[in-house]
Amino acid sequence: TYQDRVAPPGLSHTPRSLKSEIAFKLGSPESYQDYVDAVNTFLKAYDDDKQTDQKKFEDCADVPAEYMNRGELESKDGVRKACRFKRSLLGDCSGLTDTTYGFSEGKPCLIVKLNRIVSFKPRPPVSATTLPAAVQAKLQPYVIPIHCTHRREEDLGKIGPIEYFGLGGGFPLQYYPYYGKLLHPHYL
Known part of the structure; x- marks a missing residue:
């Protein structure tokens, strides 16, 4: 559809806040329940029984791999299969063992997603020299790396250690390209 084709490349995340920052009170479940509900809603499509x-x-590999070749966009191949994604790959952020996604411990999880762009094949960095040292250390050939940090200097002490979960701790290439809602309706 038209909407599939015009979304700009970029990241989105769940949960989102009505304000600019996610804020909650440790020990006060009602202060983070909306965030937990948002992550539950988002991850429901990734339940094993839905796939x-x-x-x-x-299944598209248990380790990061090259792009999945499902044919050309304009071919007559019809509807394409989507890669399964196991929630268990999200470790502590899967909701399978911690149903509060870390909020109850003051270590909230953010689920980061790369926007769906038809035929988009993201490319991993070729040279690590322009990347932060933390990214250089975990660079993999078939993964688009992700690196989260504070936005303002005054936030430096407010953010604890950041852990990355998922296959390769970034965006593995085998989940790309996306063929659009008509040809790839079950793409997660």
């Missing part, structure tokens, strides 16, 4: 149909989903 069992062999005609709609396929």
Whole structure:
């Protein structure tokens, strides 16, 4: 659809805040319940039982790999299968063991997603020299790295250690490209 084709490349995350920052009180579940509900809603599509149909989903590797070739966008191949994504790959942020996604411990999880862009094939950095040292250390050939940090200097002491979960701790190439809602309706 038209909307698939015009979204700018970029990141989005869940949960989102009505304000510019996510804020809650440790020990006060009602202060973070909306965030937990938002992550639950977002991750529901990634439940194993929602990805069992062999005609709609396929396993795409347990380690980061190259792009999945599902044919040309304009070919007559019809609807494409989507890669399964196991919530367990999100570790402590999967909601499978900690149903508060770290909020109850003061270590909240953010689920980061790269916007869907039809035919977009993100490219990993070729040279690590322009990347922060923390990213250079974990650079992998088939993963678009992600690096989170404070926005303002006064926030430096407010953010604890950041852990990255998922396959390769970034965006593995085998989940790309996206073929649009008509050809890739089950893409997560």
